[in-house]
Amino acid sequence: MAARxxxxxxxxxxxxxxxxxxxxxxxxxxxxxxxxxxxLLNNYLEELIGKELVLIEEQIxxxxxxxxxxxxxxxxGLTFLAEFRRIREFTDAFGL
Amino acid sequence: xxxxxxxxxxxxxxxxxxxxxxFIVALFIALFSWRIYRLHKENRFAYFSLAFILVALGLLxxxxxxxxxxxxxxxxxxxxxxxxxxxxxxxxxxLWYRSGFLLHMIPMLGAWLLLFFISQKSRxxxxxxxxxxQMALFIYLILLISIVANFKYFVFxxxxxxxxxxxxxxxxxxxxxxxxxxxxxxVMLAFLLILLGNLFFVxxxxxxxxxxxxxxxxxxxxxxxxxxxxxxxxx
Numbered sequence: 001m002a003a004r005x006x007x008x009x010x011x012x013x014x015x016x017x018x019x020x021x022x023x024x025x026x027x028x029x030x031x032x033x034x035x036x037x038x039x040l041l042n043n044y045l046e047e048l049i050g051k052e053l054v055l056i057e058e059q060i061x062x063x064x065x066x067x068x069x070x071x072x073x074x075x076x077g078l079t080f081l082a083e084f085r086r087i088r089e090f091t092d093a094f095g096l
Numbered sequence: 097x098x099x100x101x102x103x104x105x106x107x108x109x110x111x112x113x114x115x116x117x118x119f120i121v122a123l124f125i126a127l128f129s130w131r132i133y134r135l136h137k138e139n140r141f142a143y144f145s146l147a148f149i150l151v152a153l154g155l156l157x158x159x160x161x162x163x164x165x166x167x168x169x170x171x172x173x174x175x176x177x178x179x180x181x182x183x184x185x186x187x188x189x190x191l192w193y194r195s196g197f198l199l200h201m202i203p204m205l206g207a208w209l210l211l212f213f214i215s216q217k218s219r220x221x222x223x224x225x226x227x228x229x230q231m232a233l234f235i236y237l238i239l240l241i242s243i244v245a246n247f248k249y250f251v252f253x254x255x256x257x258x259x260x261x262x263x264x265x266x267x268x269x270x271x272x273x274x275x276x277x278x279x280x281x282x283v284m285l286a287f288l289l290i291l292l293g294n295l296f297f298v299x300x301x302x303x304x305x306x307x308x309x310x311x312x313x314x315x316x317x318x319x320x321x322x323x324x325x326x327x328x329x330x331x
Contacts, residue, residue, distance in 0.1 A: 006136070006138075008135070008136060082331075085331060086328060086329065086331050087132050087135070087136075089279065089328045089331055090128060090129075090132065090325075090328045091132070092274060092276070092279065092280060093279035093280050093282070093283050093324050093328060094125075094129075094144065094280075094283055095214075095215050095266065095267055095270040095280065095283070096129075096140055096141065096144055096214070
C-alpha cells in the first residue's frame with residue numbers, strides 16, 4: 001500500500017496536474033487528476049490562492065447562468081514546482 | 097614532535113586543502129538540507145543537516161590542528177597564547193595533537209552514526225539484511241569496547257569504516273528501491289570512496305604513504321558528493 005501523501009506532496013500534485021494541462025485546468029479535472037475529494041481540493045485551493053501559487057479565472061458563457069471557472073498556475077507556482085522537484089531529487093539521492 | 101601516526105612530510109599542507117574542500121562540500125549539503133527542513137518541518141532533514149554539520153566541524157578541526165602542527169609561525173603564536181594557562185613547560189604539540197584528534201573524532205563518529213540511523217529503513221523485502229546489519233553493529237561495538245582499553249588511533253578509523261560500510265549498504269538498499277538510481281548510486285559510491293579512505297588510514301602505522309592514498313580517496317568521495325549536489329541544484 002502506498003504511503004499517505006504529505007501536505008507538501010499534495011500541493012505538488014495539484015500544481016503539477018495544472019502544469020501538465022498546459023498551466024490551466026477545470027476544477028473537476030483537477031479533482032480527478034490530483035486524486036482529491038471536492039472538499040479537500042477546495043481547502044487546498046484556498047490556501048494556494050492565498051499564497052498566489054494559483055489564480056481562478058472566470059469566463060462568462062452564453063446559455064449558462066454561472067461563469068465557467070478555470071484554475072491557472074502563476075509564475076510563483078511554477079517556481080515552487082521547480083524547487084519541489086529539486087528537493088525530491090535531493091531526498092531521493094541522499095535516501096531521505 | 098609528538099604524532100599519533102606519521103605522515104609523509106611532502107604531503108603536509110595538501111591534506112589541509114583536501115580537508116577544507118570536504119568541509120565546504122559538507123557545509124553545502126547541510127545548508128540545503130536545512131532549507132528543506134524549514135520548508136517541510138520534518139525532523140529527518142534537520143538530522144541530516146546536523147550530520148553534515150558534524151562532518152564539516154570534524155574536518156575543520158583536523159585542518160586547524162594540522163595547520164598549527166605543520167606551520168611553525170602559527171604554532172608559535174598558538175603556544176604563546178596558551179603558555180600563561182598551561183605553564184612554561186608546555187608540551188604543546190602533544191597537548192594540541194591529542195585534543196585536536198579527540199575533537200576531530202567526536203563529531204566525525206557522531207556524523208557517521210547519525211547518517212547510519214537516517215539511512216536505516218526497514219523494508220519488507222530486505223528484512224534479513226536489516227537484521228544482519230544491526231547484529232553486525234552490536235557485535236562490533238562489543239569488540240570495540242574490549243579493544244578501547246588499549247586505545248590506538250586506528251580504533252577511530254576502524255569504527256568510522258564499520259559505520260561507513262553500513263551506510264554504504266543502506267544506500268545500496270535504498271537505490272534498489274528507486275526507479276531512477278543514478279544519483280543514489282553515486283552517493284553510495286561517494287561513501288564507498290570515503291570508506292576506502294578510512295581503511296587506508298587504519299594501516300598508516302605500517303606505511304605512512306597510505307595516508308596520502310587515504311586522503312585521495314576521501315577527496316574523490318567528496319568530489320562525487322559535490323557532483324551529485326550540483327546536479328540536483330542545477331535542475
